[in-house]
Amino acid sequence: MNKINENTSKNYKSGFISIIGRPNVGKSTFLNRVIGQKIAIMSDKPQTTRNKVQGVLTLNDAQMIFIDTPGIHKPKHKLGDFMMKVAQNTLKEVDLVLFMINAEEGYGRGDEFIIEKLKTIKTPVFLVINKIDQIHPDELMPLIEKYSSKMEFKEVVPISALQGNNVETLLGQIKDFLPEGPQYYPADQVTDHPERFIISELIREKALHLTREEIPHSIAVVIDSIKREGNSETIHVMATVIVERDSQKGIVIGKQGKMLKEIGQRARLDIENLLGSKVFLELWVKVQKDWRNKAGQLRDYGFREDEY
Numbered sequence: 001m002n003k004i005n006e007n008t009s010k011n012y013k014s015g016f017i018s019i020i021g022r023p024n025v026g027k028s029t030f031l032n033r034v035i036g037q038k039i040a041i042m043s044d045k046p047q048t049t050r051n052k053v054q055g056v057l058t059l060n061d062a063q064m065i066f067i068d069t070p071g072i073h074k075p076k077h078k079l080g081d082f083m084m085k086v087a088q089n090t091l092k093e094v095d096l097v098l099f100m101i102n103a104e105e106g107y108g109r110g111d112e113f114i115i116e117k118l119k120t121i122k123t124p125v126f127l128v129i130n131k132i133d134q135i136h137p138d139e140l141m142p143l144i145e146k147y148s149s150k151m152e153f154k155e156v157v158p159i160s161a162l163q164g165n166n167v168e169t170l171l172g173q174i175k176d177f178l179p180e181g182p183q184y185y186p187a188d189q190v191t192d193h194p195e196r197f198i199i200s201e202l203i204r205e206k207a208l209h210l211t212r213e214e215i216p217h218s219i220a221v222v223i224d225s226i227k228r229e230g231n232s233e234t235i236h237v238m239a240t241v242i243v244e245r246d247s248q249k250g251i252v253i254g255k256q257g258k259m260l261k262e263i264g265q266r267a268r269l270d271i272e273n274l275l276g277s278k279v280f281l282e283l284w285v286k287v288q289k290d291w292r293n294k295a296g297q298l299r300d301y302g303f304r305e306d307e308y
């Protein structure tokens with residue numbers, strides 16, 4: 001069983017890290033490289049990261065919880081205004097901010113705006129210069145000088161999130177910087193993205209609908225894993241439908257598995273729409289008499305395969 005906080009030995013380091021930067025600087029690309037799975041939504045279009053995404057990197061001696069905030073920018077409308085407030089509050093609460101810039105674009109008004117915000121908080125900031133694969137090495141120093149003249153950075157780290165250059169170095173520097181702390185998440189948990197919750201609700205909805213609500217409120221769905229294997233086009237989702245009684249298990253599975261297949265097919269189409277990717281959905285059914293007492297835990301995704 002995975003226990004949270006199992007690793008509280010001295011010298012264990014942990015903390016929350018927020019990645020901010022203008023749209024398209026490569027925040028999602030970095031996060032995905034670090035976590036090794038395509039959890040955050042990547043795109044060439046600016047402003048695709050609408051949700052706060054947590055990617056958790058667990059090492060032997062440290063745990064880094066990354067928060068991918070929406071690109072901070074001058075708000076043009078109410079929603080932008082709201083998103084910026086959320087982002088700003090996040091910045092105050094984390095242990096470290098990674099301010100990511102695009103080496104290719106250089107200093108601009110968008111960065112100036114972010115720097116003004118960063119100056120109002122006390123959280124330490126690393127300047128991460130991304131896309132160094134796109135510039136000549138000679139261009140690096142003037143960039144560093146320009147940004148460093150605007151505010152104080154604890155570290156300045158040039159990387160290529162796409163090609164991986166210097167990413168390990170950056171992780172090492174982050175680790176050195178983090179305070180001693182507990183392991184907040186189980187080692188195998190890479191994200192608690194709200195998509196997980198939405199996916200479980202999509203499956204539950206199909207199950208309830210197709211069984212014609214013969215078993216209302218008796219179904220819970222737990223997402224065991226969401227993984228993209230290598231560079232494959234397909235995302236593999238494993239989920240468990242939990243019912244209270246054996247008879248309900250029979251209903252959900254159906255004759256020769258027909259019902260479960262139908263639930264899976266319908267849910268898969270919705271999940272593909274949600275993730276914008278092909279999905280392989282693997283569904284299991286389990287009987288767990290008192291799952292409802294554990295509902296809170298279910299919603300926290302703390303309920304895992306080896307616990308039932």
Ligand SMILES: Nc1nc2c(ncn2[C@@H]2O[C@H](COP(=O)(O)OP(=O)(O)OP(=O)(O)O)[C@@H](O)[C@H]2O)c(=O)[nH]1
Nearest residue numbers: 024025026027028029046047048049131160161162
């Ligand atoms: N050449 C190069 N391209 C990169 C690098 N990192 C990211 N990109 C590209 O930059 C584009 C934007 O990357 P994203 O990771 O989606 O950027 P983002 O900052 O998360 O964007 P928003 O979600 O809009 O804030 C993509 O086409 C990436 O492939 C890099 O190190 N080098």
